[in-house]
Amino acid sequence: MVQRQRIVIVGGSFGGINAACELRRQLGQQADITLISKESTFTFTPSLPWLVMGWRKPHSLQVPLVKPLKRRGIRFVHDNVDALDPEKYLISAGAGRFPYDMLLLATGAELDYAAVPGLGPETGHTQSIFNVAEAGKAHIALAEVLGRDRGRIVIGAAPGASCIGPAYELVMMIDTVLKRARKRHRFTLTYLTPEPFIGHFGIGGVGNSPRMVQDEFAFRSIEAVANARIVQAEPNRLILADGREYGFDFSLVIPAFLGSAFVRAVSGLANPKGFIPVTPGLASAKYPNIYAAGVAVAIPSPFPTTVPVGVPKTGHMTELMARAAAHNIAAEFRGRPMIDGLSLPSLCIADAGDTAFYMSADPFLPPRNKTIIRRGKWARYLKLLFERYYLARIRYRLPALAFGW
Template structure:
């Protein structure tokens, strides 16, 4: 890349985009122009959205407006949607403007592929979801109506090809907790329908003892499960699987599969067929050296085949680490310095159950691993609650990362 005043554009204002922009600001000279373009005006702490579904959080408490914190650090913020990327001209375009770049970081996450299953999704279908504030609020209202009844059938699950199945586990267990507290669990059925080959697979072949632990937990909670499930159709009151079995419901929440962003899918050679960006270990595009990617937008191959496709999750923690590595490697292109491997990642995740929680840490994220920690306890709930507060403050004030390595 040539010398002179550099222009870096970051697409995305979530875990990937904001962390990349802050890290770039720390590493690039003051005169480098950093622009964040995001379709959303706010950062949302997405891991807490299942608590919105349960009615335990107001969405507004999970959001930070992006303009002021970024501008305070000399980062330009554009609230807009990138519709086109021209890697030859080195430009991204929104509906109203063109933004030239010397280097680009793509952290635009994914689109929710409800269309892959007829009847799926809250907009035109019959199932709810919890992937945006609006989805979580709609699911909260529908769930509250069903839980207020005397009896009911709850079906929670994930579509074939879904990657982020953790929130489905959380919601199934949290509903069980709420019903037990109301002393009417015995009048409700809860069924968990997943494409995973076994419970606790999570798209990564399991994390240590997670499969045994989840199986025991579901047995204790009387949550029925169907594994290797491919949802073929979501009707108004039932899920129909590819093997023709039917799962009637009064409330259903199903995690969809992801597709890469349309502007990424529009560039020949940038992404895999699903639209996720193929990267080098340094997180640069395998085809365009001045394009980097982080987070959900990155293609990660599953550790092995499964009868029904399950994609690898990219957690918030992994996304943050990828964003920092991508920014560091991009800055090294301009200013020199050592590049780092951004794809051999460790990750820590906490899944809440309402009355307890599960702490899971894996290094590296994909097996075989050097270190695994899987623990259950109320303390993990408090850790998750505290982490939400810290993270929102981190986005507001660019606080140091809590990833102290292993």
């Protein structure tokens, strides 16, 4: 009898779910697939800025994972992985030990608030947006300030941040809301970023995004400070390395990322920040039966910047990586050719409240074969529709769209 391969996936988000489904599709009943995640629900993170604005309720952007995975024949374990022994092919979590033949890590990142004293919503003075709890807390704080007659709002990103897009979205959405309330002229809006210029996004820009974002911010009277190295957050002000200070009544700052603690603890698996260097096929450079996808993967920045800025790994890229990693795991079992999972295109829609920006870059780092950037209300509707479709796709097994999603 042929022994079924044991595949363990850690991560229940864009990377983990898509990898698990693709593996099931490619390997059928030849594999036992286990997905372990410390969260029992999938959250459509691109909608978290709408939660901060109060335009969404948490339940409308979450799907419990148990049923959709069970329907696909994937075993779901709701648990926190605390150790990995790559020599013994063993994952350990609170509920027990999980031996594997192949492991796929789609563990995203931990939020490195400690890198900047005073940062973060738990022990610091700034809000954040990386999960439903943080976004809900930020919403309460923002609503209070927007209810006032005047105020100072500072949105920003810490040195080394890579997921800067939501900061752009928020600062423009807040501008839209204030204009609608006819009190924009009594609020200051400031955007502090480690990027060398606005519209850089950690990838050197997308087409003419630097010029477009500069124009957009000028029209919206948003003060932008590039090369900003935030070194401290105090109750009502942010301090930069060069001594400049920005007072605020509401501030949300995107932190830098660290890889998952258990990944950081395995010698040689990850870089000093905890992200996993991979081959073009997405296997670990050190442990060939460990694959990685999404935010967990180390992609070095090709751009020298005065203040460190990370390369973003968007949801779209994460899904493409997850499918490529799944394909390559299946290909290894079957002795078939592998595919490149690193030279990927990326597609993203940034909402601005009254309009939106559609950006696609192929590949995601320049020089590129194709770049599209468009602005319009239609892009907002597309983002809205896409959220509905994506959540339904996870719930009801709808097919993936042809362009990768």
